Amino acid sequence: MESFTKGLKGRKSALKPVQIPTRDDNDMIESDGEPLSPTAQMFHEPNFNIYVIAIIGLKNHINPRVVYDKLPQSLLKHPRFSSLQVVDDKNDGIMKWVPTTVNLNNHIIIPNIPQTLDSSDKFLEDYAYNLSKTSIDSSIPMWDLHLLNLKTSQAEAIGIFRIHHSIGDGTSLMSLLLACTRQINNPDLVPTVPTKKDSESGWSSSYSSRCGGPWWKRWFVVVSMVFWLVWNTLVDVGYIMATALFLKDTETPITSHAGVELNPRRFVYRTVSLDDMKLIKNAMNMTINDVAVGVTQAGLSQYLNRRYGEGIKDEGATEEKNNLPKKIRLRSTLLINIRPSSGIQALADMMEKNTDAKWGNWIGHVILSFAIGIKDDPLDYVREAKATIDRKKNSLEAICTFSLASLVLKLFGIKAANTISHKAAARTTLGFSNLVGPQEEIGFYGHAIEFLAPSCYGHPHGLMINFQSYVNKMTIVLSVDENTIPDPQKLLDDIEASLKLIKEAVYAKGLVKDDEGGLPQAAFT
Incomplete structure (x- = not known):
């Protein structure tokens, strides 16, 4: 495997200063670049040096020449992908974006693949694992694309995008994907993603359901909602501050230890039916995100019950009798998009039309508690998830954490801001995200996409x-430190089995009839 990653640089702990050159007729570099955002700067700190990695399964063989020809017409039009990130030593070390000429030979990597393999899936897993040991040289724009004409169990070929997190957050990068791809059935159209209806937002739906009657009742409801918004925000921000200072999660078999962000990662994934998740969503009047968190809670509970019970005869776990400790504080750090726009689709449309868009890292941190325990009623996992998420919706936690991080950076510098953010994340157990993708099948420069599996490495979680x-x-994607999760496929098994169990419980309780084939599809939220 080392021969296949030859030429990749060893991982670097931080961005090194680069002297900003002046404009020259032979290149496009300018000296007065735009400063990086506070969050983008933090992603270059040694213990927060994060890369996004997206494994893309394709339905047909990759034609590298097409990729070479098409990239300049799409991806490279975006300034972040054709700019250096440099430190201006003459201006208090401020990091800036400086346009440059892109040599695609430095960014497109086509590895040699042996003619015979014991397992193509294992080869791909090892390739991505070795990739996570490396970083991209800061003397070029910090992204690369790996093209593997490798037939796996799920795809005919594989593309791996690796992008430094300073370039953009998940919403930005998904929007860029939409802007660079086209619908298979309508090649002239960009893909679409489901958007959240205004009527389904937490405040509007709550207000409309409670604000009937006389004026004094409407006034009381508004005051009450404002009070709880302020109160919840204060509690949540205080909780994050306590976490940054001293509040740790319970030590469990999946707790990682200091320095885990420097370890390489295994990336494993499993594709399940979105229709099954929609069925649960509609039957229980919740969102896809509620279902995703509930299924994850159930899967983690089963996985931890097994890890705690190693060496003990398995006699079946119940709510009253299992291997789990009575109380487990297990929390996730979520990165939340705080853009005021309606979401990914609006940003993709703006990028397609070459208009200004809220590109970059417009994200705030939220800490979400996971309810770990064995439930006799599987639906309790999603009910508890919905209650937790509904409570988080009535809070400005994400906006406040973004603003506080920016304030700390301005007042005390990047080191202080990074220390606080890193400690708050490192004292939780895992990272979690749920990203909405295209509704239609899409093609990447004529290559039909089978699946999308995004993740990252360099974060302070195992x-x-x-x-x-x-x-x-x-697609459920796990990025794991092998010392923390030595058997990630078993965790995927538990999450997939939990989805099936919850779906069966929905039918068993009569929330949906067998012959209906599921309830009518509602908007994805």
Whole structure:
């Protein structure tokens, strides 16, 4: 495997200063670049040096020449992908974006693949694992694309995008994907993603359901909602501050230890039915995100019960009798998009039309508690998830954490801001995200996409769980430190089995009839 990653640089702990050159007729570099955002700067700190990695399964063989020809017409039009990130030593070390000429030979990597393999899936897993040991040289724009004409159990070929997190957050990168791809059935159209209806937002739906009657009742409801918004925000921000200072999660078999962000990662994924998740969503009047968190809670509970019970005869776990400690504080750090726009689709449309868009890292941190325990009623997992998420919706936690991080950076510098953010994340157990993908099948420069499996490495958790929807599929992606999760496929088994168990419980309780084939599809939220 070392021969296949030859030429990749060893991982670097931080961005090194680069002297900003002046404009020259032979290149496009300018000296007065735009400063990086506070969050983008933090992603270059040694203990927060994070890369996004997206494994893309393709339905047909990759034609590298097409990729070489098409990239300049799409991806490279975006300034972040054709700019250096440099430190201006003459201006207090401020990091800036400086346009440059892109040599695609430095960014497109086509590894040699042996003619015979024991397992192509294992080869791909090892390739991505070795990739996580490396970083991208800061003397070029910090992204690369790996093209593998490798037939796996799920795809005919594989593309791996690796992008430094300073370039953009998940919403930005998904929007860029939409802007660079086209619908298979309508090649002239960009893909679409489900958007959240205004009527389904937490405040509007709550207000409309409670604000009937006389004026004094409406006034009381508004005052009450404002009070709880302020109160919840204060509690949540205080909780994050306590976490940054001293509040740790319970030590469990999946707790990682100091320095885990420097370890390489295994990336494993499993594709399940999005229609199954929609069925649960509609039957229980909740969102896809509620279902994703509930299924994850159930899967983690089963996995931890097994890990705690190693060496003990398995006699079946119940709510009253299992191997789990009575109380477990297990929390996830979520990165939340705080853009005021309606979401990914609006950003993709703006990028397609070459208009200004909220590109970059417009994200705030939220700490979400996971209810770990064995439930006799599987639906309790999603009910508890919905209650937790509904409570988080009535809070400005994400906006406040983004603003506080920016304030700390301005007042005390990047080191202080990074220390606080890193400690708050490192004292939780895992990272979690749920990203909405295209509703239609899409093609990347004529290559039809089978699945999308995004994740990251360089974060201070031993476990990262990503849910990524695409057409009628949901791909669950795990990024794991092998010392923390030595058997990630078993964790995927538990999450998949939990989804099946919850779906069966929905039918068993009569929330949906067998012959209906599921309830009518509602908007994805």
